[in-house]
Amino acid sequence: MPQPHLATRILVGASRFTGRWVVRALLLAAGLLLAVTAGFAAYAVLMLPDVEPWHTTRLRGEFTEFDAPGMDFAGYQAREARLFEEMAEAVAAMPRDAAYFAGSRYDPNGLGRRLAGGQPYNRTTRRTPAGPLKGAALLIHGLSDGPYSMQNLGDVLLAQGFEVTILRLPGHGTLPSAMVHMEYDDWVAAMTIAARDISSRLPKDLPFYLAGYSTGGSLAMTYALDRITPGADPSLRTPTRVLLFSAAIELTPAAALTPILDLFARLPVQAFEKVNWQSIGPEYDPYKFVSFPVNASRQVYKATRKLQRQLLEAEQAGRLGQLPSVVAFQSAVDSTTGANGVSTTVFGRLKGAQHRLVLFDVNRHAKYDIVRQPSPGTLVTSVVDGYANGTRQHTLLLVTNRSRETEEVEVREYAPGRRDPVVTTPGLSWPLHLVSVGHVSVPFPPKDPLYGYEEGSGANGIPSIGSWRVRGEEGAIVLPLGALGRIRANPFWLVLQQQVEMLAAADTTH
Structure with a gap:
């Protein structure tokens, strides 16, 4: 056939x-x-520049997920104390006369150390209110920085009667080399230890806030979604509110390449040590690493991928209505993680006025039309239009110019089912020559001692990093000129502060 x-x-x-x-x-x-x-x-x-000892020295005392079984919060802090002793010994062994050492965060006479003034803001801290306890908050910093980035928020909540715990994530606060070896699961394990400690001590009638900046925001959302998942650990309390600051929700598609970029670093060739790093720079900032390893991108990519899966699963299972109140503070321009993750991936799914997105618009004064990118305006317009067509069902507070002829701002509050906003004037204006807020600036006030830009910002006779006005030809200084032009503090911090105070007062009034 x-x-x-x-x-x-x-x-x-x-x-x-x-x-x-x-x-x-x-x-x-x-x-x-x-x-x-x-x-x-x-x-x-x-x-890339040559690696220095703080890029290659490995501290063996860092916490990992394998240390978590049986460890409580006191044990975590005790291990952290030993880690910082190990770091001090490692730094003491570094040549003090080397060019890279002078002026660094590790130089006792360096600008960064003098600016920090010996404050313990690279470590996990806990502060209790002077008056009656009204609540507790766990605050989680972002990638490559440290607990200092949550200090201003901590001050606000402490004044409202909250016990404030600011967690140092493993891989941070010591040497940049620690970021080469840290893992996403280490962060989750540390957060869980702190959250379990708070859950065991806080009276059930008092509010529990979980707040996160950048990568810390991703961790906070993951924790909240875990709490509404069947079979969740009953010893871990569901937050009353989740506060997000420039939260890392999604990254660019290029982040998917991070698992392979440092492949050559695994070869036993000294020249390939630099392959561990996306960027290498002078470590002048006392609370934030300037150098950035490939592994840091890899781990935050893991965090955002898991969070996106959780959001999708919770949405498909109809569980998002069980989420606690999510309150986010986000710049319309965010070159680090993008603004779309918070504004659309998260808030595009949330329903209910208890979910609040505070969006800092770009400076819309007409004089900046020729230099301002149009895309942030498109994002803001699409969010606002959602109240006209009914697709947005959360509260939105838009901080934007009163008109195109003024740099004074107003706050437009949109609510579900209401097309027209309620407008208030906070008495704030855009600073001279500032076109936008940004990723790193959201959680810092204009007079922050480290990152404030206002005249007189600084500490111990040293001007703040955010107030540096260094200009010149490209290549004249060791930092990219763009890094010095990036805004480091939030001109509309007062709006953020008042929102947190309002929510805390509402949650602690019985």
């Missing part, structure tokens, strides 16, 4: 043809990945 024989031959031929193309596609993909990895390795080896 020739027909079946012919059909069989056709099927076999088609199968071989398909198989060859699959193999070719896989080889092409492997070749592209190898080319990307080799290209990054060449860039790191040839273009």
Whole structure:
């Protein structure tokens, strides 16, 4: 019978043809990945500055997820204290006369150390209110910075009667090299220890706030979603509110390449040590690493991918209505994590006036039209339009210019089912020459001693980093000029402060 024989031959031929193309596609993909990895390795080896001892010295006392079983919060702090002793010994062994050491955060006479004034803001801290206890808050910092970034929020909540715990995430606050070895699961384990301690001590009728900045925001949302998942650990309390500041919700597609970028760093070749790093810079900031390893991007990518899966699963299961109040403070321009993650991926799913998005618009004064990117305005317009077409069902507070002819701002509050906003004037204006707020600026007031930009900001006779006005030709200084032009504090911090105070007062009034 020739027909079946012919059909069989056709099927076999088609199968071989398909198989060859699959193999070719896989080889092409492997070749592209190898080319990307080799290209990054060449860039790191040839273009990045040399690594210094704080890029290569590994501290063995850092907490990991494997240390968590049986460890309580006091044990975590005790281990942290030993870690900082180990770091002090490592720093003491570094050559003091080396050019890289002078002026660094590790130099006792350096600008950063004098600006910090010996404050313990690289460590986990806990503060209790002077008066009656009215609540508790767990605050989680972002990637490459430290507990200092949550200090101003902590001050606000402490004044409202909250016990304030600011957690140092593993891999932070010591040497940049710690970020090469940290893991996402280490962060989750540390957060769980702190949350369990608070849950066990806080009276059930008092509010529990969980707040996170950048990567800390991703961790806070993951914790909240875990609490509404069937089989959740009953020893961990559900937050009354989740506060997000420039939260890392989603990253660019390029972040998917981070698992392979530092492949060459695994080879026993000293020159390839630099392949661990996306950027290497002078460590002048006492509370934030300037150098940034590939592993840091890898771990935050894990965090955001897990969070996105959780959001989708909770939405499909109809559980998002069980989430506690989510309150987010977000710049319309965010070059680190993007604004769309918070404004759409999270708040596009949330329903109810208890969920509040405070969005800091760009400076819409007409004089900046020629230099201002149009995309942030498009994002803001799409969010506002959601109240006209009924697709937005959360509260929105938009901080924006009163008109295109003034730099005074107003707060427009939109609510579910209400097309027209309620407008208030906080008495604030855009500072001179400022076009936007940004990712790193949201949780810091204009007079912050480290990052404030206002005249007189600083401490111990040292001007704040945020007030530096260094200008010159590209290549004249060791930092990119763009890094010095980036806004480090929030001109509309007062709006943020008043929102937190209002919510805390509402939650603690019985």
